[in-house]
Amino acid sequence: MKNTIFAFKNDSPKYKQIYEQFKSFIEQGDILADEQLPPIRHLADSLQVSRNTTLMAYDQLVAEGYIRGEGRKGYFVNELEPLVFQEALKSHSKKQTESAKPVRVDFRAGVVDQTHFPLSIWRRMSNQVLTFQKSFLYGEHFGEMCLREQISEYLLQSRGMKADANAIVIGSSTQQILIYLGLILKDDYPSITVEDPGYDGARNAFQFHHFMLETLPVYETGADFSKLEQMESRLIYVTPSHHSPYGVSMPIQQRQTLIQWANQVQGYIIEDDYDSEFRYTQQPFPALASIDSARVIYLGNFSKSFLPGLRLSYMVLPQPLLKRYKNQFLHFESTTSLLSQLTMAKFMEEGEWNRHIKRMRLVYKRKMQHLVSLLKKQFEQNVSIIGEQSGLYILVKVHTKHSEEQLIQRAYDGGVKVYPTSPYFIKNNTDQPLIKLGFSNLSFGEIQLGVNLLKKAWLL
Amino acid sequence: MKNTIFAFKNDSPKYKQIYEQFKSFIEQGDILADEQLPPIRHLADSLQVSRNTTLMAYDQLVAEGYIRGEGRKGYFVNELEPLVFQEALKSHSKKQTESAKPVRVDFRAGVVDQTHFPLSIWRRMSNQVLTFQKSFLYGEHFGEMCLREQISEYLLQSRGMKADANAIVIGSSTQQILIYLGLILKDDYPSITVEDPGYDGARNAFQFHHFMLETLPVYETGADFSKLEQMESRLIYVTPSHHSPYGVSMPIQQRQTLIQWANQVQGYIIEDDYDSEFRYTQQPFPALASIDSARVIYLGNFSKSFLPGLRLSYMVLPQPLLKRYKNQFLHFESTTSLLSQLTMAKFMEEGEWNRHIKRMRLVYKRKMQHLVSLLKKQFEQNVSIIGEQSGLYILVKVHTKHSEEQLIQRAYDGGVKVYPTSPYFIKNNTDQPLIKLGFSNLSFGEIQLGVNLLKKAWLL
Numbered sequence: 001m002k003n004t005i006f007a008f009k010n011d012s013p014k015y016k017q018i019y020e021q022f023k024s025f026i027e028q029g030d031i032l033a034d035e036q037l038p039p040i041r042h043l044a045d046s047l048q049v050s051r052n053t054t055l056m057a058y059d060q061l062v063a064e065g066y067i068r069g070e071g072r073k074g075y076f077v078n079e080l081e082p083l084v085f086q087e088a089l090k091s092h093s094k095k096q097t098e099s100a101k102p103v104r105v106d107f108r109a110g111v112v113d114q115t116h117f118p119l120s121i122w123r124r125m126s127n128q129v130l131t132f133q134k135s136f137l138y139g140e141h142f143g144e145m146c147l148r149e150q151i152s153e154y155l156l157q158s159r160g161m162k163a164d165a166n167a168i169v170i171g172s173s174t175q176q177i178l179i180y181l182g183l184i185l186k187d188d189y190p191s192i193t194v195e196d197p198g199y200d201g202a203r204n205a206f207q208f209h210h211f212m213l214e215t216l217p218v219y220e221t222g223a224d225f226s227k228l229e230q231m232e233s234r235l236i237y238v239t240p241s242h243h244s245p246y247g248v249s250m251p252i253q254q255r256q257t258l259i260q261w262a263n264q265v266q267g268y269i270i271e272d273d274y275d276s277e278f279r280y281t282q283q284p285f286p287a288l289a290s291i292d293s294a295r296v297i298y299l300g301n302f303s304k305s306f307l308p309g310l311r312l313s314y315m316v317l318p319q320p321l322l323k324r325y326k327n328q329f330l331h332f333e334s335t336t337s338l339l340s341q342l343t344m345a346k347f348m349e350e351g352e353w354n355r356h357i358k359r360m361r362l363v364y365k366r367k368m369q370h371l372v373s374l375l376k377k378q379f380e381q382n383v384s385i386i387g388e389q390s391g392l393y394i395l396v397k398v399h400t401k402h403s404e405e406q407l408i409q410r411a412y413d414g415g416v417k418v419y420p421t422s423p424y425f426i427k428n429n430t431d432q433p434l435i436k437l438g439f440s441n442l443s444f445g446e447i448q449l450g451v452n453l454l455k456k457a458w459l460l
Numbered sequence: 461m462k463n464t465i466f467a468f469k470n471d472s473p474k475y476k477q478i479y480e481q482f483k484s485f486i487e488q489g490d491i492l493a494d495e496q497l498p499p500i501r502h503l504a505d506s507l508q509v510s511r512n513t514t515l516m517a518y519d520q521l522v523a524e525g526y527i528r529g530e531g532r533k534g535y536f537v538n539e540l541e542p543l544v545f546q547e548a549l550k551s552h553s554k555k556q557t558e559s560a561k562p563v564r565v566d567f568r569a570g571v572v573d574q575t576h577f578p579l580s581i582w583r584r585m586s587n588q589v590l591t592f593q594k595s596f597l598y599g600e601h602f603g604e605m606c607l608r609e610q611i612s613e614y615l616l617q618s619r620g621m622k623a624d625a626n627a628i629v630i631g632s633s634t635q636q637i638l639i640y641l642g643l644i645l646k647d648d649y650p651s652i653t654v655e656d657p658g659y660d661g662a663r664n665a666f667q668f669h670h671f672m673l674e675t676l677p678v679y680e681t682g683a684d685f686s687k688l689e690q691m692e693s694r695l696i697y698v699t700p701s702h703h704s705p706y707g708v709s710m711p712i713q714q715r716q717t718l719i720q721w722a723n724q725v726q727g728y729i730i731e732d733d734y735d736s737e738f739r740y741t742q743q744p745f746p747a748l749a750s751i752d753s754a755r756v757i758y759l760g761n762f763s764k765s766f767l768p769g770l771r772l773s774y775m776v777l778p779q780p781l782l783k784r785y786k787n788q789f790l791h792f793e794s795t796t797s798l799l800s801q802l803t804m805a806k807f808m809e810e811g812e813w814n815r816h817i818k819r820m821r822l823v824y825k826r827k828m829q830h831l832v833s834l835l836k837k838q839f840e841q842n843v844s845i846i847g848e849q850s851g852l853y854i855l856v857k858v859h860t861k862h863s864e865e866q867l868i869q870r871a872y873d874g875g876v877k878v879y880p881t882s883p884y885f886i887k888n889n890t891d892q893p894l895i896k897l898g899f900s901n902l903s904f905g906e907i908q909l910g911v912n913l914l915k916k917a918w919l920l
Binding site for chain 1: 767
């Protein structure tokens with residue numbers, strides 16, 4: 001480390017200037033990973049500031065992940081991944097001022113890996129799209145045909161589905177699509193069966209139209225179809241490829257049972273295929289709609305597989321519903337950015353989408369394996385891990401007397417954010433708390449730190 | 461018409477059941493176009509309901525375009541499938557390649573000037589936004605705070621409104637916002653008054669929730685408020701700054717009347733301020749909500765003023781509604797691209813938005829003047845021009861015996877696309893055809909060519 005003299009300015013607090021100086025040393029590689037920082041006392045003396053000032057600077061650096069404290073040994077520089085730190089600052093420093101406790105690792109799901117995002121390709125294509133004349137118009141009401149054609153091809157290749165581009169409707173989110181769809185379903189189908197536990201956001205969208213809800217119990221081992229025949233509903237909302245949140249995949253027998261049922265009651269299956277791209281142990285299973293799509297409303301989106309902030313989703317409608325939907329929404333403008341649609345169409349057309357999915361499957365697989373092996377090592381028999389074959393999160397069933405809330409609070413006090421699963425449950429509750437850990441945008445180092453902190457926090 | 465016996469059910473109002481029965485007769489072709497409906501008195505007697513009940517059912521059918529009143533002659537069924545006609549217009553680009561006739565000039569509204577778009581600035585900012593860490597997350601449910609703060613400031617400066625950033629909700633289109641908003645209004649406010657003529661897209665959004673529609677007559681000279689007191693609705697949807705499509709602006713007396721009325725009936729005014737930025741003769745009028753926002757739901761968007769394909773709109777809610785809205789939609793993801801929101805926030809923050817509006821006001825003003833002077837020169841007394849003080853289109857009232865459809869067809873045969881205004885009208889029809897001409901993305905040369913071709917086509 002360079003021996004640099006700090007020339008303090010008057011326009012900002014001293015601790016902040018120290019923090020900023022070290023931050024830039026680390027970012028520029030002047031201090032390397034695992035190098036030790038000067039002890040607080042020494043630094044305070046040499047800069048002629050209080051120890052508290054130095055401590056505040058170091059705390060900020062810890063909070064933002066630049067350095068780590070290792071107890072009496074002192075402070076060491078963390079390994080950085082080039083893209084992460086650029087803007088990390090802004091959002092973190094805001095959060096920190098709000099809460100007293102710094103979050104060192106956030107096991108949040110619903111975020112994607114930033115370091116492997118195809119930034120320059122996406123930029124190039126979206127810049128190109130801005131020169132198209134059609135970018136200055138209102139778009140097509142049901143989505144741009146070029147994107148629908150690409151999705152149609154993707155569904156055939158990757159999900160085994162024959163979906164005509166005309167039968168695809170582009171929307172901005174699963175919930176928005178369900179709200180619009182609900183309008184043409186609710187009169188003929190006043191009630192719907194949903195998974196318990198299951199995706200709460202879908203339930204909210206059904207409640208928008210005051211659908212009556214019935215529940216299909218789902219367990220770690222799969223759904224229980226024994227009462228399907230007795231249901232009043234002729235609509236069912238399911239996540240067959242990767243159950244949310246248990247992660248189980250529906251076997252073919254159950255899929256066939258569902259399709260038979262839908263034909264028998266003249267109803268519809270809403271298949272939410274929200275993250276089927278990321279299956280690590282086998283090839284992704286074909287969609288339920290690939291068996292027989294006549295009674296399946298298929299939902300897909302780009303939030304998990306590409307970028308949630310794009311707000312780009314779609315559905316595939318069976319013919320009779322498609323006709324009704326198009327009549328009903330003939331005069332409704334699209335809710336989805338035309339620019340995003342055109343850029344995504346280009347991205348898919350040039351093969352970048354397939355490359356991206358392949359690359360990310362590997363990236364996420366490694367992160368998943370890393371997380372699972374660390375959890376097993378640290379917690380041994382004290383937790384069970386659920387859903388490690390696919391997706392961007394796992395569930396940890398914690399064998400403890402503590403409640404979900406207590407576990408989350410303890411983790412938070414120890415500097416780790418973990419997430420509840422209780423919002424997914426209606427009445428089919430678990431005996432032991434289930435904690436949700438997302439890992440998609442964490443580095444290997446952060447995953448390791450997070451598990452270590454959890455171990456300390458939970459004392460298991 | 462079949463002689464059908466109504467078996468009234470108890471679960472919905474009688475007028476609604478009558479309305480629904482007639483609607484289905486018309487849709488199924490049981491009553492044909494131009495057939496007369498039973499007079500109100502007869503129907504009331506034969507169904508043993510009050511005349512008022514029958515009248516309400518007929519009014520709703522009129523409002524939705526199923527039937528028309530012809531004064532003392534009674535009520536007659538309208539020709540259905542206006543869909544085909546409008547669809548043909550909307551998907552014009554496809555038809556164009558199919559049909560032999562090339563469109564040389566397209567007077568389409570709903571498109572923005574491409575040559576003055578701040579392409580490099582927008583590109584730079586959207587590229588920058590892609591490096592932010594928050595761009596890889598799901599966004600805030602009610603919109604990004606940075607954008608809401610910028611909008612709040614803009615509304616204060618340009619529209620004279622004090623709107624707290626927290627009271628602003630970001631959405632993707634006026635229609636999507638009205639659909640979401642409708643959910644928290646429809647139970648307390650089962651009916652709504654809309655302008656006639658008025659923006660058809662808003663009416664479609666209200667019909668999503670089956671609001672009953674009453675109409676406020678609007679003429680070239682302004683709205684007729686004489687029957688406001690007698691309206692049943694306690695909700696009204698208006699375009700005070702720039703009436704769609706007549707272009708008139710509501711004088712302060714009418715604005716005050718509206719606000720008094722809303723206070724008196726404890727209702728709400730939905731103010732759609734869709735293109736107030738472009739006023740050429742004076743400074744833009746302050747928003748209605750600037751007088752008293754307690755009973756005004758304000759809607760704004762970036763479609764006319766910036767780029768329709770962004771799909772970026774917003775509303776400002778009065779406190780009691782805001783609370784209900786946020787409770788209702790707490791668990792709903794945003795429908796709007798996070799990237800677009802962050803880019804627009806930056807664009808506004810750096811003053812580019814104000815510069816853009818100033819520049820575009822001048823650009824559009826010149827185009828407007830050019831179009832108007834050419835039309836006056838070519839058509840002299842044969843047309844009247846309506847709405848030249850503001851906006852991105854004008855209406856041309858053509859003094860002719862030809863119908864709107866004939867004028868559009870003739871223009872099309874002569875290589876010019878012009879647009880109908882009939883979709884805006886409910887029952888307050890004009891005596892002579894009104895043609896809509898948008899000019900925003902046409903060059904001076906194209907405008908000139910377009911007017912010349914129109915002159916030849918219309919032979920006036």
